[in-house]
Amino acid sequence: MQVRAPGYDHFTTDVLIIGAGAAGLRAAIELSRGGVDTLVVGKSRHGDAHTIWAAGGVNASLGTRDPEDSPDIHAADTIGEGHYVTDPQAVAKLAYEAPERIRELQDWGCRFSLTEDGEIDQRYFGAQSFRRTCFAGDRTGEAMLSTLVEKAKDISVPYRENVYITKLLTASPDSGGHVNGAAGYDLKTGRRLLFSARAVVIAAGGLTSLYERSSSRRNENNGDAMALAYDAGAALRDMEFVQFHPTGMVQPEEMAGMLVTEAVRGEGGRLYNAEGERFMEHYSPDHMELDARDVVARANYREIQAGRGVEGDAVLLDISHRDADYIKERLPKMYEQFSSLGVDITREPMKVSPTAHYAMGGIKVDFDTMQSTVRGLYTIGEATAGVHGANRLGGNSLAETVVFGKVLGEYLTGNLDSLPRSNPDEAEVARHFADLDALGASKGEHDPNELVSELRRLVWDHAGIVRTEKGLDEGLRKLAGLKEKADSLDVVGGSGDLEQALNLRSMLTASEAILRGARLREESRGAHHREDFELEDPDWQKTILCAPGVEGMQLWNEPIGEIPQKIQKALDEDYSLDYHHLE
Template structure:
């Protein structure tokens, strides 16, 4: 018998219909990381028909499009003294030295070539007067290193990648929900199971390799910059439940400037006001008209690290110097209207549609959950501890440490997309993948599908969407910007109650939203436990993890926290030492480069 996370039990051997798709490499997630990995596989010689990219939404409708401000790479367009070692040093400092130095260097070494590659493929970068790829300041960066396309960089980049993938005839499939990864008893991946969200039909992917590029987990918080049905922890949970390890899940970045206020409406609450607004000179004010970052960070001001600026805003609000809606003001009206429209076109249009003229008045902002630095543990090529299972993008861990450097998320997607895509291609073309037991694959798939069929149409006492909202409130209160042991313990108690309720939810049909929300809830509960348990374990403050009962950074805690499922299904935590950077990067760290914010004044 198999017991699933939502309380249903299915008998072994139940007859059930399902589609089988045979493929060499299955890429789960159709954002930038997944697209770039698939492109590399085909460019390296894999037959396009042996690669399949799938997503939960329409093709091109991925979270990548919401990354607006830019993508990092040491091109030196304006600051020729910049190079990849300084980029790596900035990344390590921003990550409070919990990053994996090897992965940081993999990204920063690659990024100049990756930016030029995107240019060759037709990405519509903003340009200097000389026609070079323009670069702007971003928080905590020593030089102007963030390439951009106005304030719609992610959208433009994903469009470029999709067009490149289509030119290579890479197949994709829309509206497929992967519900389980299937592995054998020797931790060898066999494939993936899921269902077609349009028809409700079950689908088994018989795959030599699966690449998880399914995003992160920040929409599990009450205020977040994602849409409610994405970034709910699918990737980390799927990997963890298959036997892979998670790491540093307690580190959740709260972006300083999310939209807040009744005038914007509930639809826009928490949505990102890109860091590019501050990178182009935007200033933060409290309701007393004070430019308060002068007190918190007089040297770097609004462009200090995201965790510093987010906590400063939070403290201003708590001290009673925030707006009625619980925010502060972000003002770029001292810039010319033409400048704002050219450099921040999407932001200008969005607020104009909401009745706010950015060229004349400030916008109201507050911190919002934006990025999970934690994720699945992978090696230098992106492979997990499960043979044949890879994870990239926000699903993986290692690049960002305790706090992500703005502009590095898009960089990581294309850098590790290339690295992992190349590794998978070498594996497939070499023909060295061990034979998989197809009987075991189909037996385990049938049992899982029988469980899903049992759940379909089930009545229950609780609504899954309501429980998801309850989970978001729980994490916001127990694992928010500032945390205490008492709050975390209370959160774990509440989480146990939610887990009980989740076993008695009403699901409806597989083509309905309730079924999808119930699955999201199951994944979210796993991820929430890892966040809370990691936050309780780490008795220090470092980067995005701030404990008011342990407010100082503790050098003894310069360790990563790993989470894995033991033989009885319990979550076990262990710690691992952090690696050391190369001599070249250490030299850049010793040089101690730092942004001089006042160049913007």
């Protein structure tokens, strides 16, 4: 329901979903099918979410190519490559439910690539024991999202575009202190927006736009999902674990960091340095280019740092030994992407370099309910933490969206009556909109765009692929200086400047959580690599959490749950990818 109040528009719904990618839409579909009044809001037009950039595939142990695969082995691969700091129950749920979710998408019209027998085809992805990555050429995320968008439209799921959520609202402590709405504004008109809801779901992605080079679009994945939850009092988990994809584009400058999908290596792509050496033979002779992303990314990084990179601080990724028609069929997006730059990947290699790609860290949730540590606030998708541990298995992110979107939708459909109905406090709403007005009219000393660029360089330099105590301490010192500058912003024009100022605030919170978590974890584990603590330490097989405290950001540890017996058995049996099937 919408009411036009003085100064803002007020919407009332049972469940507000912030974020319209695959996770948010899958949850909305489940809720709407259960008769729950649901509203999805997104920053972009309907169907234009970061999901479309997940190109290579989605994991499910269908056994199409390798019948010996199973959910237990999928879970074992996930826990092993997560370096034993995943939430084992969450991993089990992901692995056991993914096959049904993929078949459901196919039933809804998702055009997965098929075998000659008409089964969903599966390819290799890095660090997987068997071929379990389902795909739609190299446009898998796009195919999945378009399917979910059409399904949502078919059942009339309400959706509002161009919405920037700026604050989660909570009921007064004497009413339970639960999250009961959100405030924001329309990015096109500037009109203030208020949403009342019995439950709020964050499905707004990750944080890799904090880095100078990332596979995200610049206006997405800037940590606002985590910052919204943190500001509402929710705990964050494992923020130090950020995955760097081994292969991002380096040229032209406006495309630097754009993903070159893992499907290129899954189809047999090879990495070479400037000397023509296939260098993964030194770093991972058994798994070569299909070792875990953290291993391959560090190998690329070290080759470049050692001066064996090609022009543009890059290495070469070559798929040209494959048949040209095969490449065009299996990798159509990559073929077109490089052809537009005058590079024919059927004949010549691609220049690539590591790029910030995915946040394993995020908001802490209970994976049975998807509720955060604050009542009434739920989270799904990349904004959550716990499924991927210290290093995400490629193909698991898309699986996570539909598996846990369904889990959340089912839970809230059956348990919504346990959440009270209440409107956000009018005084709190008035104060927040007044603060927004003041920020939009501020004429301070510092351009928010320049501070965002400075912050991205800081995070890349001090919390990047390789970290040290000295570098992290220096990063925290510089961050404190940026925070001071952010208190005096020059926001002089339209909603675009206000948007960047708000992005900066979120990015500062998320960056601090990454730097502090990385400083505390004195070991190397998965994507978190400390040059001053190069070994994995059994005493650090635990998770790091942070939340707002009286004296600022507070950090603490919690133990990891017990691995289910069937999955432990699969771990003990030590399945491993036979890379040489590709030779």
